[in-house]
Amino acid sequence: MSLLPSVGQPVSRLEGQLKVTGRAQYAADYSIPGLVYGYVINSTVTKGKIQRIDTTKAMSLPGVIQIFSHVKRPSLAWFNLQYADMDAPPGSPFRPLQDNKIIYNGQPIGLVVAETFELARYAATLVEVEYEQEAFDTDLNANLSNARTPKIGMATMLKPPPPRPKGNFEKAFSESLVQVSAEYYHGTEHHNPLELFATTTVYEGAGKVTIYDKTQGTVNSQLYVANIFGLKYKNVRVIAPYVGGAFGSGLRPQYQLFLSVMAALELKRPVLVTLDRSQMFTFGHRPPTIQRTRFGADANGRVTAMNHAAIGETSRFEDYTEVVVNWSHMLYPADNTLMQYKLVELDVFSPLDMRAPGGVTGMHAIESTMDELSYQLKIDPLQLRLINYAEKDESLNRPYSSKELRACYVQGAARFGWEHRNPEPRSMRRGNKLVGYGMATGIWEANTLPARAEAIMTTDGKLHVNSAVTDIGTGTLTVMAQIAADELGLPIQDVTFSYGDSKKPFAPVQGGSFTVSTVGSAIKTAGKALRKKLLRIAGKVGDGVFKKLELDDVLFENGRIALKNDPLTSISFVDIVAANDGNPVKVIKFSVPNVLKLKKYSRAAHSAAFVEVEVDEELGVINVTRAVTAVAAGTIINPKTARSQILGGMVWGISKALREETISDHHFGKYMNQNLGEYHIPVHADIHDLDVIFVEEKDDIVNALGAKGVGEIGLIGMPPAISNAICHATGKRINHLPIHFDNLL
Template identity: 75%
Template sequence: MALLPSIGQPVSRLEGNAKVTGEARYAADYDVPGLLFGYVANAAITKGKILIVNSQAVKALPGVIEVFTHENRPSLAWFDLQYADMDAPPGSPFRPLQNDRIVYNGQPIALVVAETFEMARYGASMLEVTYSTESFTTDLNANLDKAHVPKLGLAAALKPSPPKPKGDFEKAFKEAPAQATGEFYHGTEHHNPIELFSTTTVYEGDGKLTVYDKTQGTINSQLYIGNVFGLHYKDVRVIAPYVGGAFGSGLRPQYQLFLSVMAALELKRSVRVTLDRSQMFTFGHRPPTIQQARFAADSKGKLVAMKHSAWAETSMFEDYTEVVVNWANMLYPAANTKMEYKLVGLDVFSPLDMRAPGGSTGLHAIESTMDELSYQLKMDPLELRLLNYAETDDSLGRPFSSKELRQCYKQGAEKFGWTNRSPEPRSMKRGNKLIGYGMATGIWEANQLPARVQAGMDKDGKLLVSSAVTDIGTGTLTVMTQIAADEFGIRVEDVIFSYGDSNEPFAPVQGGSFTVSTVGSAIKAACTALRKKLFKKVKAMDPAFKGIDYKDVDFKDGRIVVKDNPAKFVDLIAIIAANKGQTIHTTNFSIPNVFKLKKYSRAAHSAVFVEVEVDEDLGIINVTRAVTAVAAGRIINPKTARSQILGGMVWGISKTLREETISDHKLGKYMNQNLAEYHIPVHADIHDLEVIFVEENDQIVNELGSKGVGEIGLVGMPPAIANAIYHATGKRINQLPIRFDLLL
């Protein structure tokens, strides 16, 4: 009996047992003989110069080996090109300990290296630093007059400029009978994955390094180390089989990687550097963003004009961008549009991608403004969206590769019970709780990048597949194994997928919801090449297969079987045995067909429905239930995919009601650099969440027909919650997070 296909099955995570039993080892878990420990000292001012670093008392402490500062940092290559780091935005990347300049609060200024972690930490606390200070500015709102159009550079491929204006927006808006205008503010958010950022650099001698790093791209870290320290790439091996949460924070090499490698090379010893929780707030963040949205419709509800403008924070040394204003005209057609996006350089570290960068920001403004328009038109919010449904991408004049958003609306509304909604705000109650229903649309682009995979068959009939790709907890190992298993019609247990190692074939950083499409397509390419190679061997060793073409056979159950004569087959093990037991393998690139793909807009879509309870007296908000219906092409593993959507929904609740890093602009620093005051949801905050996967067949997007689900679960949640709060209370709150005091 033939095996059922693995793709589409809810296979449990293959590494799950290792994670829950403690067997899995993360970057800070590797036991290395003679290991030294580094602890970072951070700047206490926001801008200025270091005048004196007094480290004599620290160096005198027992067990302290060295104190590295800008004064004794070893000479470095400092390779200053954007593509030295795959995710670097245009500008000049921050380089730790480069000189005496302080460019942001919390900047790393020294590394204390000691025999124990505790002594290194104590030594860092004893370091005496004298500064001269300069005036600084960290307030986005106070510096909008300094906004500039961003430089895009290599980032333009994945982060395109806003679409060109169409028609005459001002005239159409002014003459339209229904208008909705909103100003929106998003506060700063910082990454707080469970696993702290850590690097263990093992000094192998002769300039060779093995580096265990918390990263979303082993090859990206390898390139960075090679370029900065002037090392041959083959002498640097970066390993990251387990990553305890990332979602953007590990896309770029963080400064603990630099400091760990620097100390190891200089001391010729193995060195581990781990950042503490407060230091997680000293690099990368979702930037605060101010938005204005102005939408207008005719008397029947058809959109005639849309304008979306955004001003976002960046550093003084890089132009970090997000795709914030490109979504409105992609979702809803209108003849008159104008989209604007500008950056404001401030004395902060460069922002960094955080799950659904730009999309979760922009969709809040778009979908809340659509909701406001529906109330002005006295129209059901879902009906307004259906009336303005885009059959093609109006912003670029392209068809979609596939789009089942209508079914998302239909199935999501039915599951949620949207028809039970009473249209008037403050009209639904449960005891002393105001009940609100809100909905929103979600969209996230489906991209694919080049990748390389090796596939081989060994003497035991095991399919060996390898890629440098990481698994940041999204189920990558499991899903890639399923894809490979189906290519040969074998069990998941008969596939060995090697990953998270820069010695393996090239993979880009893991992010942007493109990993399955990218590496999965490369697996298909490598497996196809391996099948052809094995079949060629069969034809040479078995006369019975002469005259049979490759298209006439199937690979299933560990055999090559003739389609119209199943009694004629060859075991794969027999092929390897005839090859003297030597593994037969092939390595292949998968490169997207850009000429074909650029003719289409490719995106996953979602419809989100939310119920909130708002305490009428205290203003406390509770998301009691939510339904997300998703159309994301072929779902490789519904179990891991559902987990991704649920995680995005939880993060959407966090973003809307909890998360914000508070800045004191007089000090130029963040004030809540801990998990006690940086609020995130706990179990008691999360209630009934449901996920629906709508069937969607896409023959264009990639070889698998799949679209990523990492971001699409998040983007629609903030506006759906905000819209539900308006329905419950009659108050339109356009500031995130929405705190209870705003409703009192």
């Protein structure tokens, strides 16, 4: 009897029990003999120079081992590098403890190493630092006149610049029957995954280190450490089997990794450095962004002119960019377009990718503008999007590999009950609450990168698959095991997937919704190679019935190879391995996307978000009472883990629209709410009825699995859908995110 395919089944997370019982070990959980603890000292000024560091009091405490700073640190190999890691933007990477210069508030300026974490933290308060302060500027709004075009760098491949202008926008806009123009502002947001950033470095002697790191890329952290400290790559091992959330914050190595390795190499003993919650605000953030849109349409609702301009924040030392303005012309086929994107250098740390970077920012402006256009045209917002539905990517004049967005609109609207919407603002009520319906489109790129995977058939007929990829909590372990199981026709319980270790075959950082397509494709490639090798060995066994057969001639199922035209004639994997002199049968394969084929198509996941809000008419309190997101993302490998991803994105969408913002005091150049008490995120009481639909979509082009990632797409449509629902409920369109109740009073 044939097994049902594992792909497409709602398999529960294979590591779930370990996590909920506390047995999963995260970066700070390793009990190493002789372990000592590091606590970071951060600058309290925004720009200037350190004139004096006095460590006398701190070093006098029993149990304090060493205090590192720019005046006391080992020599390093990295200070001439332009790129220290594979995710670095154009510019020059930040170098902790390089010199006495302060370039942003909260910059790490020292590390106290002590016998206990509490002692290190206390000793850090006794270190006296004197600064010579300099003038600084952290205000994006005050520096828009200094905006410039971003520099081109390695990241441009995954973050392309705006498409070229098309037609004559200014003329077309001025002649449009209906015109909408608006400005949008998104505040700063900071990463706050549940697991704090931590690194445990074990000094192995002879220039070797084993590192337990919170990271989205074990190989990336390995490259970073080897480059900086002048170590051989093979002598740097980075392990990260469990990651307690990351969402982009772990794409680049953070400074606790540098400090932990530096201290371990110098002291020749294991060192754990953990950042506390306030220190999570001292690196990387979603940048504040100002956008302006101008859309023009004719009497039938067809958009004829589109201008989308954005200005984002970056540091003085790197050009961090996002894809903010490229999306509108991918979705809507206007004949006249003008897309513009610029950066302003400020005295801040480089921004960092945060779930759906650029996409969730840009789509709020685009979809809010489309919503306003629908009101002026007196056309239903959903109908307006169907009128302007693009069958191909007009921005690049090429077809989509697949696109079932229309089905997302139709199925999402039906599930939500969109037909019950009264188009008049402030027309729908529930007691003293104003009720609003809003909808918006989501889009996110579907990329595939090169990766390697190893597949091993063991002596007991089980499959073991290896990859360096991490699992940041998205279900990667489970879906990779499902893909591998189907490749060899095995039940998932006969598959072991080992991952999160830089010694294993290469995988890029986990992010951008490309992990399943990238590592999954590598596993599929390795699985096919293993099937070929097993069949070749089977041909040498017994009477040679399997000799000279091709893969199309046989079936791989239930731990056996069987003839397709005579399934009773079969040979077990155990017997095949025995015929291999009892040695496991191994293959390792490199999967490289067919770039020439892929560049002929635009590849994206699509979604439609539908939201109901209630707004207290007297208090202005906003509540998202229910929401539906319909997603088209090709083959869904595991609908249970995929649904979890979409739900998580929807919750974050509520957070971005209504809660989440880091407040800056530009007089001090400092973030003022560096804690979870004042950095507001949703709690359970804020989340109500959320529903997910996966629309059927077949894609034979995007990758061998036909799968598109779902990590980002669930977030993108939610903030504009919420904003549009609030406008429908109250008649007020608020273009500053997050939207607070005082905006509605």
